[in-house]
Amino acid sequence: MDVTQYLEIFLDETKEHLQTLSDQFMxxxxxxxxxxxxxxxxxxxxxxxxxxxxxxxKRMQNLTHDMENVFSEVRNxxxxxxGPMVDLLFQCLDALEEYTDNIANTSDEGDNENDHLIKxxxxxxxxxxxxxxxxxxxxxxxxAAAPESAxxxxxxxxxxxxxxxxGDTENTVLGEAVAQGKKVFGVTVYVQESCILKAARAFxxxxxxxxxxxxxxxxxxxxxxxxxxxDFDFSMIVITESDEETLKKAxxxxxxxxxxxxxxxxxxxxxxxxxAEEPKEKAAAQAAHPAPGxxxxxxxxxxxxxxxxxxxxxxxxxxxxxxxEKLDVLMNLVSELIIAKNSLVSASMQEGMETGGAFNEQIxxxxxxxxxxxxxxxxxxMVPIENVVQKFPKMIRDLSKQLNxxxxxxxxxxxxxxxxxxxxxxxxxxMHLLRNSADHGLETPDVRLQRGKPEEGTVxxxxxxxxxTVVIEVGxxxxxxxxxxxxxxxxxRGTITAExxxxxxxxxxVNLLFLPSFSTAKVVTDISGRGVxxxxxxxxxxxxxxxxxxxxxxxxxxxFTIRLPLTLAIIQALMVxxxxxxxxxxxxxxxxxxxxxxxxxxxxxxxxxxxxxxxVVPLIRMNRVLSIESTKGPDDNLLxxxxxxxxxxxxxxxxxxxxxxxxxxKSLGKYINKSKIxxxxxxxxxxxxALILDTNALI
Amino acid sequence: xxxxxxxxxxEEFEQVQYIVIRYGDEVxxxxxxxxxxxxxxxxxTRVPNVASHIxxxxxxxxxxxxxxxxxxxxxxxxxxxxKTTRIIIIKLESGDSIGVLVDEVLEVIMMDSxxxxxxxxxxxxxxxSFLFGVGKDQExxxxxxxxxxxxxxxxxxxxx
Numbered sequence: 112m113d114v115t116q117y118l119e120i121f122l123d124e125t126k127e128h129l130q131t132l133s134d135q136f137m138x139x140x141x142x143x144x145x146x147x148x149x150x151x152x153x154x155x156x157x158x159x160x161x162x163x164x165x166x167x168x169k170r171m172q173n174l175t176h177d178m179e180n181v182f183s184e185v186r187n188x189x190x191x192x193x194g195p196m197v198d199l200l201f202q203c204l205d206a207l208e209e210y211t212d213n214i215a216n217t218s219d220e221g222d223n224e225n226d227h228l229i230k231x232x233x234x235x236x237x238x239x240x241x242x243x244x245x246x247x248x249x250x251x252x253x254x255a256a257a258p259e260s261a262x263x264x265x266x267x268x269x270x271x272x273x274x275x276x277x278g279d280t281e282n283t284v285l286g287e288a289v290a291q292g293k294k295v296f297g298v299t300v301y302v303q304e305s306c307i308l309k310a311a312r313a314f315x316x317x318x319x320x321x322x323x324x325x326x327x328x329x330x331x332x333x334x335x336x337x338x339x340x341x342d343f344d345f346s347m348i349v350i351t352e353s354d355e356e357t358l359k360k361a362x363x364x365x366x367x368x369x370x371x372x373x374x375x376x377x378x379x380x381x382x383x384x385x386x387a388e389e390p391k392e393k394a395a396a397q398a399a400h401p402a403p404g405x406x407x408x409x410x411x412x413x414x415x416x417x418x419x420x421x422x423x424x425x426x427x428x429x430x431x432x433x434x435x436e437k438l439d440v441l442m443n444l445v446s447e448l449i450i451a452k453n454s455l456v457s458a459s460m461q462e463g464m465e466t467g468g469a470f471n472e473q474i475x476x477x478x479x480x481x482x483x484x485x486x487x488x489x490x491x492x493m494v495p496i497e498n499v500v501q502k503f504p505k506m507i508r509d510l511s512k513q514l515n516x517x518x519x520x521x522x523x524x525x526x527x528x529x530x531x532x533x534x535x536x537x538x539x540x541x542m543h544l545l546r547n548s549a550d551h552g553l554e555t556p557d558v559r560l561q562r563g564k565p566e567e568g569t570v571x572x573x574x575x576x577x578x579x580t581v582v583i584e585v586g587x588x589x590x591x592x593x594x595x596x597x598x599x600x601x602x603x604r605g606t607i608t609a610e611x612x613x614x615x616x617x618x619x620x621v622n623l624l625f626l627p628s629f630s631t632a633k634v635v636t637d638i639s640g641r642g643v644x645x646x647x648x649x650x651x652x653x654x655x656x657x658x659x660x661x662x663x664x665x666x667x668x669x670x671f672t673i674r675l676p677l678t679l680a681i682i683q684a685l686m687v688x689x690x691x692x693x694x695x696x697x698x699x700x701x702x703x704x705x706x707x708x709x710x711x712x713x714x715x716x717x718x719x720x721x722x723x724x725x726x727v728v729p730l731i732r733m734n735r736v737l738s739i740e741s742t743k744g745p746d747d748n749l750l751x752x753x754x755x756x757x758x759x760x761x762x763x764x765x766x767x768x769x770x771x772x773x774x775x776x777k778s779l780g781k782y783i784n785k786s787k788i789x790x791x792x793x794x795x796x797x798x799x800x801a802l803i804l805d806t807n808a809l810i
Numbered sequence: 811x812x813x814x815x816x817x818x819x820x821e822e823f824e825q826v827q828y829i830v831i832r833y834g835d836e837v838x839x840x841x842x843x844x845x846x847x848x849x850x851x852x853x854x855t856r857v858p859n860v861a862s863h864i865x866x867x868x869x870x871x872x873x874x875x876x877x878x879x880x881x882x883x884x885x886x887x888x889x890x891x892x893k894t895t896r897i898i899i900i901k902l903e904s905g906d907s908i909g910v911l912v913d914e915v916l917e918v919i920m921m922d923s924x925x926x927x928x929x930x931x932x933x934x935x936x937x938x939s940f941l942f943g944v945g946k947d948q949e950x951x952x953x954x955x956x957x958x959x960x961x962x963x964x965x966x967x968x969x970x
Contacts, residue, residue: 794872
């Protein structure tokens with residue numbers, strides 16, 4: 112059977128199940144007796160086994176099979192979960208991930224048998240209380256313990272196959288089959304309600320059954336099933352030489368099957384005269400698959416039991432997978448549209464009064480449509496960071512073992528959404544920061560106890576949205592960064608001179624850590640400390656137009672704060688004029704705009720500041736930063752744009768305000784290495800290029 | 811073997827088209843394969859705090875492209891914008907586009923390798939490091955300095 116078309120589904124689902132396993136193993140480690148967890152692990156392992164089997168990945172199937180066996184025993188309370196076992200399970204998980212990666216890359220599982228893991232699992236099975244029948248019980252476990260066994264008593268309403276009405280042709284075919292010594296079964300299969308590709312599942316069920324028998328009739332019809340025109344169940348009449356158990360097993364080997372109900376159908380054997388006509392009759396029966404008889408019976412027969420469920424479409428969100436490149440194209444087109452719209456707006460302004468109200472109305476309408484369009488496209492590209500951070504709990508657990516430190520990871524805001532391209536890139540830097548925190552940040556348990564801290568160190572990752580940016584904080588409650596040590600090291604390395612060090616603020620010294628090849632760890636470990644780290648983190652974040660900041664307190668821990676722009680392509684901006692040149696400032700970073708008299712500007716440490724409703728705000732003369740003459744006279748009132756970055760404020764002095772505009776961010780190209788204060792360029796309605804000021808770099 | 815000979819012969823007399831441009835009285839040639847477009851002088855937006863030979867950026871059909879003054883880069887007098895001033899849009903091997911200010915675009919000529927004399931890099935003049943050779947145009951009895959595009963624009967400029 113050609114399964115390649117299901118490879119993608121297989122990979123997606125396998126990854127999901129591996130994640131479930133990973134999560135559940137973590138819980139299991141804390142609560143070895145949690146029956147829900149144990150059941151969940153058993154189910155995931157079982158499903159994985161089934162999927163791997165269907166796809167023909169034998170090694171993966173073997174490993175999951177043994178994991179399943181062990182858990183079957185755990186469920187029966189014959190084996191107790193302990194530390195080494197959880198370790199073993201995690202190793203199995205790594206092996207499974209390896210298989211999955213191999214399959215994803217080469218569509219082959221590789222040839223690592225992982226014998227040692229399988230042997231270790233077997234040892235657990237054999238080590239348990241020596242019951243002679245244990246092996247047999249394990250074999251039977253998937254079937255005996257699976258959910259359907261409980262359902263036997265109430266299977267009457269669910270075994271819908273008995274509502275299939277058989278026409279004369281079918282009766283003849285069945286009769287002939289029975290005459291030949293075959294058995295006839297009715298089968299009703301329930302697909303899990305979370306299943307997205309029901310038709311594919313049904314197809315796999317059909318395939319599985321056809322390997323051991325023949326499907327005479329299905330309800331809904333084969334065509335309807337293919338078109339996904341069924342709720343969550345479908346029934347069939349099957350002729351087979353195998354027994355009921357084998358049939359059930361075959362169906363349950365397909366993943367995402369909730370349950371299956373089977374029963375024997377009593378059919379009078381056909382008269383011997385029928386034998387000669389068999390081929391013809393059979394062909395007729397098959398042609399009659401979507402027979403009118405079956406269709407007619409559908410209405411009446413199906414509705415009765417289906418009433419308790421919501422009729423119609425499933426509640427699961429309907430989704431489409433789209434290549435990210437197609438979204439990029441869409442995004443570019445939206446950008447072009449916005450530029451065209453801006454041109455229209457500026458053209459209409461130049462035309463002056465002649466244009467009527469209707470024209471302006473339409474332009475305003477166009478404006479709201481393009482804005483909504485842009486937002487929708489952006490939303491399509493947004494994904495929660497969950498996909499990236501969900502692998503961290505396991506990583507921290509592994510680190511905790513490796514480093515002999517007790518570490519808890521606290522995460523919040525996993526649902527925070529970011530542009531897809533950013534989420535793909537952010538994983539490594541975050542992982543690096545977490546490793547750093549666990550390795551360098553946290554002290555060893557005995558040091559922690561000496562310092563009166565809880566033995567267990569905390570590493571945290573918090574994500575949240577702040578205006579137009581997303582903030583991700585990664586930190587620990589460990590030692591914090593020793594500024595003096597950094598200073599010493601920096602002087603040793605010749606990064607700075609002793610005199611420079613004298614004049615540097617602690618904050619600046621800490622920032623030296625972001626320089627290439629700078630590691631303060633006294634011991635170089637496997638995990639971090641080779642000096643390739645923070646600088647890579649910083650350049651990665653900066654390439655995403657974001658920034659990193661460190662806050663640290665010796666003895667109490669440090670926090671790395673990453674700020675990333677929510678959108679990469681189109682922003683709302685305030686257009687200003689400085690020295691006759693036009694610049695854009697992202698609206699997201701602007702707090703207020705103030706008209707300040709010259710007398711209100713005070714000097715503190717030779718720097719200009721103003722008092723903004725009780726807060727002292729430093730002022731930045733933009734014309735000086737941009738090295739251009741201001742068009743304002745020395746005694747004019749100052750136009751101050753108050754911008755914020757985190758909790759810091761600054762006032763930018765500009766010449767004129769031009770208004771708010773939606774702008775498309777364009778890169779300045781690689782040839783001009785970004786001037787620090789310019790984050791990009793945009794094209795205005797009249798075709799002129801205006802530069803975008805990076806206020807974060809100014810503060 | 812014969813084939814190889816053929817190819818060598820072809821290479822020897824390979825014809826290359828050059829766009830001939832003028833800075834003051836001197837003429838330069840740019841291999842046409844690098845030239846994406848030639849546009850009239852248009853509004854250039856200054857980029858603050860970058861090297862002096864980067865004149866700014868312009869909008870070419872929705873793309874933001876940096877504009878370079880080769881005059882300043884080669885240590886000549888700064889550009890004087892006249893009616894004949896053009897911006898040649900050059901596509902570098904890295905895929906980036908840049909615009910180069912020229913006093914005037916004269917014509918396109920064909921030259922084969924026999925007409926080109928390679929220059930050494932021992933010359934102390936800045937200009938020489940931007941050239942890969944000098945072409946002899948017998949027709950008009952003049953010498954054309956051929957610009958080595960990758961040596962001239964290949965390096966990335968760092969903002970101050």
